[in-house]
Amino acid sequence: MSETGDHGRVRASYDTVAEEYRQRIGGELAGKPLDRALLGVLAEEAAGSGTPVADLGCGPGHVAGWLAERGVRVVGIDLSPAMVGIARREHPGVEFRQGDLLDLPAADGEFGAAVALYSVIHLEPAELRPAFAQMRRVLRPGGCLLLAFHLGTEVRHLDEWWGHQVEVDFHFLESEAVAGLLTDAGFTVEARLERTNLPQEAETRRGYLLARRD
Template sequence: MGDHDHHNSVRRSYDAVAEEYAARLHDELAGKPLDRALLASLLEQTEAGTVVADLGCGPGHVAAWLADKGARTVAIDLSAGMIEAGRRRFADVEFREGDLLELPAKDSEFGSAVAFYTIIHLDPGDLHRAFEEAGRVLRPSGLLLLSFHIDEEVLHRDEWWGHEVDIDFRFFDPARIADLLKAAGFTVEMHMERTHYEHEVATRRAYLLARRG
């Protein structure tokens, strides 16, 4: 499958589940204390007055949490359905439709960025380009907070909550992601792992905090 077809498949799949996804997960951070702590740390280290980007935002609940803490946020997602669901729910967040490989943002527009479980839908060959693009839209010394599932497997789904989808979920080795971030001009400052919470899918998760050079 080519890049264009792959991205269209991801877009269509998330469009199909957008409303149910938003309804089910709009307050998921309430049950994720470590995620909240990392987001709070990101905000504390973000240059005052700059914007925080939520890359691969889904319906925007992470961006909305950040906005509730006083941040100016821009939420970007490939899925128009997710963007529409987010706009209806979170008036304090600016939403933009766009691709991780070609972000709809100016150079150095953001003070920091978060990408929770976003790279899991990228082909491995696209990761370097995605990290370079994240670096482009961050200010010098801006921070990127990533999360993803740990392993080296690919899970495919053709059904999700009763909706027909065609989507892969890729798991990654944290050391490999750290190497790719360094190759894209970032310095990895933090690497944390945790097991799943009781209400989550049973995977081990990694968090990397990386600073743009």
Template sequence: MGDHIRHGAVRRSYDTVAEEYTKRLHDELAGKPLDRALLAALLEQTEPGTALADLGCGPGHIAAHLASAGTGAEARDPVHTVGIDLSEGMLETGRNRYPGVEFRNGDLLALPAGDGEFGAAVALYSFIHLSADELPTALAEARRVLRPGGLLLLAFHIGEETRHLDEWWGHEVDVDFHFHDPVRVGELLEAAGFAVQMRMERRHYAHEADTRRAYLLARRA
């Protein structure tokens, strides 16, 4: 099946579950101390005054967290944060809940952003909807929209399997979740023009799906 068809299925699936997803996960960071620590480290190393991107932002709760935290070691002023997602349904829930975040509709393979627009970017569990063959293009796009020296934080499920859902919280969907090998993703980051700064793995928290998770922090070389 062509990539554009699969991406359309992902978009429609997230449109379908957008309200339920937001209701269940809008405060998920409260139960993820390691994620909060990594986001704080990213913010501290981001040039003050630069915009941040949340790639595959869903309803925008991570983008809103970044916007309220500020950048730089001492900064506490709100930062301009841009959430980008394929699902207009997700973006609409985000616009209603987080008016301080700018939301844009777009694909990870062709980001609606200018060259060097962002001082840092995060992609937390959004690359799981990309196949292994699509990762190089997505990483090249992430590099394109980052300033030189900008940081990218990735999070994804570890493995080589693909899990498919045709039912999610009582809704009919058609969506694949691709697991990725951290070593391979690190190699692809280096090939795309990043220098990997940190690699971390953790087990799932009690309230999460039973998977191992990887985090990679990379700087645009």
């Protein structure tokens, strides 16, 4: 993906807000018991496989760090070099890589499980299918994938974020459509959850899908 394409704009936007994002979001798991429970499922899956967990769209590394604190070997991957730099600084014992969801910097079958929390929302609709194919590629057979996204059909555009000039779109997604694309990509969807936003979150409904690579 060219730096002048949509991913280049997403990359530049997250580079711009990276430090403030860490300050605002870096401790969010403390107030998200459902997310912690779902991440615990991935931790158990990884423990059984002996392979690492991929945190796809890892941002400042808070999810990867949480997993690592519980003995999970994690590799965080993010589009934004600034986010990767902060993640490495904040979680020096965890491996982080810079890369795109459409061209993941990982070997075939490298991971026993993967999590992508609110990262596929920055993909165009036509990019979801190849992104899920990439996720399947880097997972071992039987590996679990946890996705989280905003529910709906709107596209929310930001040109200002916490006082910073950005250019980024947030694509809301429908669970049934995402589940269908995962199935087409070679996953079996095992669980679906929906919830309202927590008080500290943006006012959107949230969807979670837990899928297993065939």
